[in-house]
Amino acid sequence: MNVKVEESDIFTYEGECIVLGCFETDRKHLAVLDKKFDGRISSLFKRKEFTGELFQLWLLNTLRKIPAENILLVGLGKKEEFDAEKLRKASGHAAKFLREAGVKVFATVLHHSEVTGASVRFLAQTVTEGAVLANYKFVEYKTVDRDKIRFVDSVVLLASKNKKDVESGVNEAVVVSKAQCWVRDLVNSPPSILTPENLVAAAHLLPKSVKVTVFDKKRIKELGMGGILAVNAGSSLDPKFIVAEYKNSSDAPIALVGKGVTFDSGGLSLKPAQYMEDMKMDMAGAGVVLGVLKAIAELKLPVHVIGFAPLTENMPSGLSYKPGDIVTTFSKKTIEVLNTDAEGRVILADALAFAETKNPQAIIDLATLTGACIVALGTAAAGLTGNNHSLMDKVARAGDAVFERCWHLPLFDEYKEMVKSDVADLRNLGRPDKEAGALTAAAFLSAFVEKTPWAHIDIAGPAWSQEDKFYWSKGGTGFGVRLLVELLKSWKKNL
Ligand code: BES
Ligand code: MN
Ligand code: ZN
Numbered sequence: 001m002n003v004k005v006e007e008s009d010i011f012t013y014e015g016e017c018i019v020l021g022c023f024e025t026d027r028k029h030l031a032v033l034d035k036k037f038d039g040r041i042s043s044l045f046k047r048k049e050f051t052g053e054l055f056q057l058w059l060l061n062t063l064r065k066i067p068a069e070n071i072l073l074v075g076l077g078k079k080e081e082f083d084a085e086k087l088r089k090a091s092g093h094a095a096k097f098l099r100e101a102g103v104k105v106f107a108t109v110l111h112h113s114e115v116t117g118a119s120v121r122f123l124a125q126t127v128t129e130g131a132v133l134a135n136y137k138f139v140e141y142k143t144v145d146r147d148k149i150r151f152v153d154s155v156v157l158l159a160s161k162n163k164k165d166v167e168s169g170v171n172e173a174v175v176v177s178k179a180q181c182w183v184r185d186l187v188n189s190p191p192s193i194l195t196p197e198n199l200v201a202a203a204h205l206l207p208k209s210v211k212v213t214v215f216d217k218k219r220i221k222e223l224g225m226g227g228i229l230a231v232n233a234g235s236s237l238d239p240k241f242i243v244a245e246y247k248n249s250s251d252a253p254i255a256l257v258g259k260g261v262t263f264d265s266g267g268l269s270l271k272p273a274q275y276m277e278d279m280k281m282d283m284a285g286a287g288v289v290l291g292v293l294k295a296i297a298e299l300k301l302p303v304h305v306i307g308f309a310p311l312t313e314n315m316p317s318g319l320s321y322k323p324g325d326i327v328t329t330f331s332k333k334t335i336e337v338l339n340t341d342a343e344g345r346v347i348l349a350d351a352l353a354f355a356e357t358k359n360p361q362a363i364i365d366l367a368t369l370t371g372a373c374i375v376a377l378g379t380a381a382a383g384l385t386g387n388n389h390s391l392m393d394k395v396a397r398a399g400d401a402v403f404e405r406c407w408h409l410p411l412f413d414e415y416k417e418m419v420k421s422d423v424a425d426l427r428n429l430g431r432p433d434k435e436a437g438a439l440t441a442a443a444f445l446s447a448f449v450e451k452t453p454w455a456h457i458d459i460a461g462p463a464w465s466q467e468d469k470f471y472w473s474k475g476g477t478g479f480g481v482r483l484l485v486e487l488l489k490s491w492k493k494n495l
Helices: 028-036 040-046 084-100 120-134 163-188 196-203 217-222 226-232 279-299 344-356 371-377 389-402 413-418 437-446 481-489
Strands: 002-006 017-023 057-061 070-077 105-108 154-158 210-215 240-247 254-258 260-264 304-314 326-328 334-336 362-367 382-386 406-408 454-458
Touching: 002 120, 002 163, 017 028, 017 084, 028 040, 040 057, 057 084, 070 084, 084 105, 084 120, 120 154, 120 163, 163 279, 163 481, 196 210, 196 240, 196 260, 196 279, 196 304, 210 279, 217 226, 217 240, 226 304, 226 326, 226 344, 240 279, 254 279, 254 344, 260 279, 260 344, 279 304, 279 362, 279 481, 304 344, 344 362, 344 437, 362 389, 371 382, 371 437, 382 389, 382 437, 389 406, 389 454, 389 481, 413 437, 437 454
Parallel strands: 002 154, 017 070, 017 105, 105 154, 254 304, 254 362, 260 304, 362 454, 382 406
Antiparallel strands: 057 070, 210 240, 240 304, 326 334, 382 454
């Protein structure tokens, strides 16, 4: 989908349909239009057919009183309660409605809707994000009735003033949202297609300013990454380790680490069928890291970022790693494996310690790490822990700004005690195993970051959507792309 900015307004735009926001009260901006329409808008309100209730839609034929044929009124609810996320949702809601109606091109003035404290640029960005993300559908494997699959081709933001600001917001949103849709494609691809090798192939599609290095199994062995090798042992497919660097600043790098389990069966501690269904999504962290690199390289952000992605399947076989095994990781610390389904932390142990050898100023990891984090927070927020509160606050603030929320969870010493092993340095399962699962996992990871400010984002919940609504579609969400781009944009300012 492409997004354009046109220097016109609802009275001059020559196209099929214009999306227009409308609050429950304060409808002053509709007065002129209402008059042109011989009071048809105010009578809608009088009859309470359209009330402006949040996300209510009403399609109005213009009877050619203006050049456009239709106006889609979108309810924005109560003005005092309106915010950027409601705007993003309203934009997505309208886009999905028009898409299913077969509309290919529409204009919108939703970015004129007031959000307290927000600039025109930010509003244009938010409206664009909503529309681009809403238009996403994973249809690659649909063969029947392909001609009935509908997409919007282009959206036009009408800007009679502030055109430059609107354009700037639109351009950034298009880059970031398309990167986010690319991550969705990676996450939604079947696990026998999106193998470690093919995820590497995807990394090679990144912009040229991202230098991609890939370690194969031999190199992973030489480096002593015993965690990755252990998890990989049961798989017929070789592991890979991606190092992707974007350097557009002389500062020490910011390390982004993403869990890349291309399919998590649980291994010998096999998952029940029902829990395995969606486990192609267990590489979402790695996908997001690649998506962020794509976006920041296209935006040419003045930052130095290195992405690290350990990639493997977690499979049962006669060669699988076993409960009771002890593995030596890259840092030389040893792990007693008690549950082969707690594999994310085992590969991240290698990746975090390896990332630290690049002397980064900070390490941020994203991982679909624990079901326990979904129990705690659901899909509404990611769990946020780490060893440095100022870094964690920065992450949380960036998340709030773009509505990819992260919620602080504690990393008490008690949790660190719970992952100490009797026979090795650490155990990959908490003790007792049912308590504080998201936090014992985080406590385990913390042992592999020695000296660097570190934040851990458990995205198990928000990485996946069960809903096909607003700007989401069922499956991968790409959660984390907007958040990290926002964080990197404001990195220096907030230091
Ligand atoms: N990939 C899963 C976590 C997960 C679950 C992500 C559901 C998304 C949705 C992870 O590898 C896992 O299996 N974790 C176990 C850990 C347990 C064995 C200590 C879990 O959360 O049950
Ligand atoms: Mn697992
Ligand atoms: Zn997993």
